[in-house]
Amino acid sequence: MPGDAPGRDPAENAQLALLLEVAGTPKPGNVDRRRDYEDLRFEHFLAGAVGSLRGFRLAADGARVGRAFERGVEGMSHQSGGNTQFGALLLLTPLVQAAATGRLRREGAAAVVEATTVEDACDFYRAFEHVDVAVDEPPEGIDDLDVRRGSDAVDSIRDRELTLFDVMELSAQRDGVAAEWTNGFERSFEAAEWIVDDDGPIYRRASRAFLRLLAAEEDTFVVTRNGPDVAAETTRRAQSVLDGDEDADELAEEFRERDVNPGTTADLTAAALFVALERGLEV
Amino acid sequence: MPGDAPGRDPAENAQLALLLEVAGTPKPGNVDRRRDYEDLRFEHFLAGAVGSLRGFRLAADGARVGRAFERGVEGMSHQSGGNTQFGALLLLTPLVQAAATGRLRREGAAAVVEATTVEDACDFYRAFEHVDVAVDEPPEGIDDLDVRRGSDAVDSIRDRELTLFDVMELSAQRDGVAAEWTNGFERSFEAAEWIVDDDGPIYRRASRAFLRLLAAEEDTFVVTRNGPDVAAETTRRAQSVLDGDEDADELAEEFRERDVNPGTTADLTAAALFVALERGLEV
Numbered sequence: 388m389p390g391d392a393p394g395r396d397p398a399e400n401a402q403l404a405l406l407l408e409v410a411g412t413p414k415p416g417n418v419d420r421r422r423d424y425e426d427l428r429f430e431h432f433l434a435g436a437v438g439s440l441r442g443f444r445l446a447a448d449g450a451r452v453g454r455a456f457e458r459g460v461e462g463m464s465h466q467s468g469g470n471t472q473f474g475a476l477l478l479l480t481p482l483v484q485a486a487a488t489g490r491l492r493r494e495g496a497a498a499v500v501e502a503t504t505v506e507d508a509c510d511f512y513r514a515f516e517h518v519d520v521a522v523d524e525p526p527e528g529i530d531d532l533d534v535r536r537g538s539d540a541v542d543s544i545r546d547r548e549l550t551l552f553d554v555m556e557l558s559a560q561r562d563g564v565a566a567e568w569t570n571g572f573e574r575s576f577e578a579a580e581w582i583v584d585d586d587g588p589i590y591r592r593a594s595r596a597f598l599r600l601l602a603a604e605e606d607t608f609v610v611t612r613n614g615p616d617v618a619a620e621t622t623r624r625a626q627s628v629l630d631g632d633e634d635a636d637e638l639a640e641e642f643r644e645r646d647v648n649p650g651t652t653a654d655l656t657a658a659a660l661f662v663a664l665e666r667g668l669e670v
Numbered sequence: 671m672p673g674d675a676p677g678r679d680p681a682e683n684a685q686l687a688l689l690l691e692v693a694g695t696p697k698p699g700n701v702d703r704r705r706d707y708e709d710l711r712f713e714h715f716l717a718g719a720v721g722s723l724r725g726f727r728l729a730a731d732g733a734r735v736g737r738a739f740e741r742g743v744e745g746m747s748h749q750s751g752g753n754t755q756f757g758a759l760l761l762l763t764p765l766v767q768a769a770a771t772g773r774l775r776r777e778g779a780a781a782v783v784e785a786t787t788v789e790d791a792c793d794f795y796r797a798f799e800h801v802d803v804a805v806d807e808p809p810e811g812i813d814d815l816d817v818r819r820g821s822d823a824v825d826s827i828r829d830r831e832l833t834l835f836d837v838m839e840l841s842a843q844r845d846g847v848a849a850e851w852t853n854g855f856e857r858s859f860e861a862a863e864w865i866v867d868d869d870g871p872i873y874r875r876a877s878r879a880f881l882r883l884l885a886a887e888e889d890t891f892v893v894t895r896n897g898p899d900v901a902a903e904t905t906r907r908a909q910s911v912l913d914g915d916e917d918a919d920e921l922a923e924e925f926r927e928r929d930v931n932p933g934t935t936a937d938l939t940a941a942a943l944f945v946a947l948e949r950g951l952e953v
Binding site: 394395399402403406407410420421423428429430431433434436437438440465466467588589590669670 | 677678682685686689690693703704706711712713714716717719720721723748749750871872873952953
């Protein structure tokens with residue numbers, strides 16, 4: 388590699404993190420380098436990563452986090468697979484801004500998300516107009532903030548003067564991505580260390596980090612789509628793979644057949660890969 | 671997909687074409703979604719595609735083709751696998767410029783490359799400083815233009831007043847990428863039609879287009895690295911796969927073990943995928 392130009396910048400590393408995440412295999416239940424679902428395929432994630440850069444570039448250039456996120460989701464949506472990387476963008480967008488401003492540490496990332504505004508929250512709701520995202524019922528008493536209302540919820544956001552950080556706090560108990568926003572991206576930074584300290588090709592490191600994350604905590608996307616029992620089973624069986632008691636590839640086939648898709652854990656893996664790349668992980 | 675913003679632009683489609691090309695499988699002899707070489711892996715191509723966008727963006731914005739190509743190669747080089755997509759960038763860069771100026775037809779692409787200058791040729795030579803590219807000996811009498819001399823050849827380029835198009839003409843007989851420059855990208859546009867008219871997931875369309883290209887004409891990269899006999903065999907056996915007499919996956923394993931890597935055919939496949947995307951191929 389010649390030394391005549393800087394390497395990848397944070398926006399490029401975020402795009403690469405999306406690509407390395409989906410390439411990671413085996414990653415039981417998710418689309419990966421070796422596995423497609425019939426209507427959600429590897430190529431949809433490739434196109435999603437291409438389009439997402441628009442948002443990462445805005446975030447790196449200092450745009451509001453909500454605006455950059457919404458533009459990233461818009462770019463991601465130009466493929467026919469539907470929601471490929473919505474949660475990953477919600478993690479990566481503030482992390483890109485933290486990196487671009489020399490603050491890619493837990494406190495720095497926390498400062499970025501705590502600085503979000505009501506306008507960012509409105510952008511977040513607008514992002515749901517670009518794709519169908521599988522979400523849970525809203526907590527009791529805040530039906531007017533149901534993300535499925537999209538832009539229609541914007542008036543409620545303004546009335547309540549909620550920032551995007553506030554919105555994430557409302558969901559942090561039942562959404563693993565929102566939880567990262569409120570705890571300083573704890574799991575993303577922890578898993579980044581695993582990836583940096585690991586060795587071998589990155590598609591294997593990504594697989595191992597995914598399994599460790601999944602074994603440590605239930606995937607909230609699985610809770611929402613498949614229920615708490617399946618989510619608990621998913622976590623147990625990820626641990627079985629780590630213990631050598633189950634074969635990861637066989638588990639990947641089984642989860643695919645049962646449509647058990649730990650998507651939030653994949654989002655966390657993408658965030659971890661980004662931090663690892665920014666920490667010097669060599670591709 | 672909501673209608674509130676344009677879809678992918680030509681620079682983004684070129685990046686996606688690189689990703690769809692390497693994901694295409696089986697693609698006997700090449701890195702693909704299912705196969706790595708030990709030191710040249712799928713992840714190197716992902717990083718190469720991320721970095722290449724810098725050049726595509728310049729080409730779309732009207733920079734000189736040589737300059738955009740050199741910057742693309744520089745961006746591509748920020749990974750440890752070496753030369754991943756040099757030839758593909760040499761095809762895609764002028765095609766992006768043709769698309770961005772509403773001329774993505776054979777005559778339009780020909781006009782773009784015929785308009786290249788001596789400065790473009792100098793940029794082309796500088797691009798070789800970023801990566802090691804496997805090339806043949808230069809034709810007799812033009813040793814001073816050996817691309818392996820990199821920037822040292824620039825003085826000779828200026829003395830001889832050679833444009834980048836002229837340089838490509840010198841190599842067109844023995845380099846499949848240079849041949850495309852001089853014949854109006856004939857094979858790239860033809861294979862794009864195959865891809866658009868095909869059906870099913872794109873990773874299979876890319877595989878079929880690759881095999882048809884390889885069966886139709888010897889891969890000049892294989893000629894350079896493995897000799898004419900192996901190149902002839904490669905073409906025959908691609909035809910056997912198309913005829914149903916050989917299994918593509920078995921052939922892919924065999925070619926990988928023998929280090930037979932039809933890289934120029936992969937470059938043409940990437941160019942064809944780009945044209946197909948610009949023609950409306952839906953991902």
